[in-house]
Amino acid sequence: MTMVFAVEEINRHSNLLPNVTLGYSLYDNCGALVIGFRAALVLASGQEEQFLQDNCSGTPPVLGIVGDSYSTFSIATSNVLGLFRLPMVSYFATCSCLSDRQRFPSFFRTIPSDAFQVRAMIRILKRFSWTWAGLLVSDDDYGLHVARSFQSNLAQSGGGCLAYSEILPWGDNPAELSRIVEVMKKSTARVVIVFAHQIHMIQLMEEVVKQNVTGLQWLASEAWTSAAVLQIPHLMPYLGGTLGIAIRRGEIAGLRDFLLRTRPDIHHNNSNGDNMVRQFWEHTFQCRFAPTPTGWMEAGGVLCTGDEDLESVETEFLDVSNLRPEYNIYKAVYALAYALDDMLQCVPGRGPFSGSSCASLQRLEPWQLMYYLEKVNFTTPFGDQVSFDENGDALPIYDIMNWKWLPNGQTNVHSVGVVKKSAFKGEELTLDESKIYWNFNSKQPARSVCSESCPPGTRMARKKGQPVCCFDCIPCSEGKFSNETDSMECKSCPEDFWSSPQRDQCIPKKTEFLSYHEPLGICLTTASLLGTFICTFVLGIFIYHRSTPMVRANNSELSFLLLVSLKLCFLCSLLFIGRPRLWTCQLRHAAFGISFVLCVSCILVKTMVVLAVFKASKPGGGTSLKWFGAMQQRGTVLALTSIQAAICTAWLVSSSPTPHKNNQYHNDKIVYECVVGSTVWFAVLLGYIGILAILSFLLAFLARNLPDNFNEAKLITFSMLIFCAVWVAFVPAYVNSPGKYADAVEVFAILASSFGLLVALFGPKCYIILLRPERNTKKAIMGRGTTKT
Known part of the structure; x- marks a missing residue:
């Protein structure tokens, strides 16, 4: 009509x-x-x-x-x-x-074609984050083409995946329907999409009610969205809250008046149109236009006149x-x-x-x-605009319908949105979520996912043999991060950064070096300053008592120079503490090498002077002292020290030590250290100090049995023994110590050897000067007097 x-x-x-x-x-x-x-x-x-x-x-x-x-x-x-x-x-x-x-x-x-209807369904799925859904289609061209279109569009859009895809049987097949509902019942998918005609849905719902499958969110195709036969009270516990795609509702002005003016022609039946109106009239008013051969009129039937009032009856024909x-x-x-x-x-x-x-x-x-x-x-x-594209399809537009279950048991199917395609904006979904009735206790959309979203700090790892939306969340490995939900991979942190404990961001790596603020650095700094203070204190004692036999007998000038060099040795250890800089890396080994050569050179010259004095005391040995006068002593010390200075200069010029950020010891730390630049020059520097120390030790060892009452050769022998033992132990410890601990080992070796020299050489002298002044006489030192107590 x-x-x-x-x-x-x-x-x-x-x-x-x-x-x-x-x-x-x-x-x-x-x-x-x-x-x-x-x-x-x-x-x-x-x-x-x-x-x-x-x-x-x-x-x-x-x-x-x-x-x-x-x-x-x-x-x-x-x-x-x-x-x-x-x-x-x-x-x-x-x-x-x-x-x-x-x-x-x-x-x-x-x-609109099913292709657009499918895309509209997928938009709804994505709107409510439903990534795990079931699909039921009828066993005909309509359903089979929809199934193919749905799966391809779903894969392209990344909107989710299907928990199951079933074809509803055509006709009465209870066994197959029972199996399908069993699949729905066992599946974790809470959303079921059905592309089928009304007859299929009626059969399906009979089985759903029989097995009492509740708690599902149904998505209806346009074929059954407005089906009044399904909108009945005993189905609402199951179908209430259904969201469906419906053909665009329109208004046709004057249609109702036209229908009210429709009258059948009781005298002619010239067309199938007239016949259709006559059948409608007979059905509406329960009458017949002519008696039947079976005697219907005699059984109490009503004869149609064609003048009955349509407005006097309730009929969908006029809605x-x-x-x-x-x-x-x-x-x-x-x-x-x-x-x-x-x-x-x-x-x-x-x-x-x-x-x-x-x-x-x-x-x-x-x-x-x-x-x-x-x-x-x-x-x-x-x-509404009407035009056809190159495929003969009109501009698509659908209403989004929602089945609302009213308190009185009735059903109200109302519009909650529109999905359409325009020439300018493309496809768009407009949905008023506040109008949607949800048939759940929470009154909120259902959760329908195969796997929960992977939080930042993890990546998605798909489960083998399962759909793409089923995955495990694998934490990012060390040094990698992900700051997005459902990230497919973890990104590597930049060079100077490391992943946080949660692996959701990169944070600057911790820095490590021998610091003044940590306990180890504080202890070493304290020891260095203490040694410097003791050297200054001993130097003050020797200067104050410089006229006494004890100071004069031990070559006071070399003793003063030795104390100054020891003081420099203690101070140079401070260059090894703190964050390495270019100037500290270059200066630390040069200062260390020159200070120790100056110290050992003084000891070597003192040892040689002791031997020369003993030899001069013998008949015919007086000429040996002329080679060890004050000028010769100063010159020897200066010459030996200059050699070390030349070694350090050549080292700095050819292959200077530089600061280096080392990532090899710890992945999450940057170890700041000084690279020596040339291991050969470093070995030459240490070897030169070792040669002078061994030479001093040998000479002092030979002079250990001289007849003086106070034989300084014994003290030198003992001090050189300590010095050599410390540095022999230093080499393997230094090689096997990583990062800041290598610097700590070197500082410890410097301090240990410096304290060893200071105590061994000046401890007994300070004891006599300060505590046994009666022994600080020329007779006592020369062994010509005895003291009895």
Whole structure:
């Protein structure tokens, strides 16, 4: 009746087809493919019965077909009509396969294809973070094509994955339905998407109720979103809160008044349209237009008059508040009318066909009208734009519906949003979540995921043999991080950074060096300053008592120089503490090497002087002292020290020590250390000190039995023994100590050897000077006097 209304409205239109009157023929496919297919062939072949009406005679020219409703019927019919290039505009067939222009060149539709419906479903899934869903489809062209489209689009969009994908059996197959519901019951997916017709859903819900499967969020395709047969109280505990895709609702002004004016012709039955109205009238008012052979009238039946009042009865026939498929029919009729109108406005000589010709209404070929139908673009009174793309699909638009379970047990299916595609903004989903009724105790959307999202600090690792949305969350390894949810991989931290304990960010690496602020550094610094203070104190004692025999007898000038060199040895250890800099790296070994050579040189010269004095005391040995005068002693010390200074200079020039950030000891730490630059020069420096120390030790060892009462050679022997022992132990300890501990070992060796020299050489002298002054006499030192107590 909507098609009839649209045709009559167009015929009354003053600007649309002003000189043309449209007619129509209505065929009922009776839900059978064969009947619908036969009707289409009759229309396409021109074998429809002739008629005489309104000055028109003969076989009516068929310009286009509005229908069919089922995708399977449309596929079969359009396969044949495509050979004739006869336009076919469907209002309900959604199979995406019908968008194949090579196979169905003359097929158009005013309802969006399943491809867009599938994308709309995926948008809803992504909106509520449902990444784990079940898919049920009917066992026909509609369902099978949807299943393929859904899986491919889901993979491309990354919206989630399917827990299961089942084909609902066609017909009565309780065993198969029971198995499907068992799968639903055991699955962890809380969202179920169903692309099926009403009959399939009725069968499915019977089994769902039987097994009492609750707690599911249903997503309905347009085929059953508005099915009143499912909106009944005993199904609402299961289907309440359903979200569905519905055909765009439209308003058709004047349709209700037209339906109210509809009256059957009780005298004639000239067309199947009249027959349809008569059947509706008999069903609505429970009457018959003629008695039946079985005596129905005699059994108390009512005879129809055709004047009954439609407004006096409640019938869905007059409910125009929810026009969905009817609105698509209205648009389909108008699309054909606008195409015909554009064709008739063609200016001869400027037409689109061969020779710039135009189509003629008297010799109209269906393919000519199809040319104009492809270019149709108009806006309905309701405000929706109608045009077809290169595949014959209209601009897609769907309403998002929600099944609300009311306290009185009734169901209200209301719109909560729109999903559409526009020429400028593309596909967009508009959803008012505050209007959505959720059939859960929490009144919130269900959680439907195979695996919970991986937090920052982890990465996704897919489970073998399972869908892509099933994964484990693996913590990032050391030195890597991820600061995003569901990160596929962990990133490496920059060179001077390390991953935090949570592995969600990079933090600067800890730095390590021998610091003044740590206990080890404090102890070594304290020892160094203590040694410096003791050297200063001893130097003060020797200066104060410089005229006493003890100081004078031990070569006071060399003793003062030795104390100064020991003081420098203690101070040079401070260069090994603190963060390495270029100047400290270059200065520390040079200061260390020169200070110790100066110290050992003084000891060596003192030892040589002791031997020379002993030799001079013998007959004929006086000449040996002339080689060890004050000038010769100073010159020897200076010469020996200059050699070490030359070694250090050559080292600094050729391969200078430099600071280095070492990442080899600890991955999460930067160890600051001084690289010696050249191991050879470092070995030469230590070797030179060792040679002087060994030489001093040997000479002192030879002079250990001299007859003096106070034999300094013994003290030198003991001090050199300590010195050599410390540095022999230093070499393996230094080599095997990493980072700051190598510096600590070297500082310890410097301090230990310096304290050893200081105590061994000056301890006994200070003891006599300060505590035994009676022994600080020339007789006592020369061994010529005795003291008895």
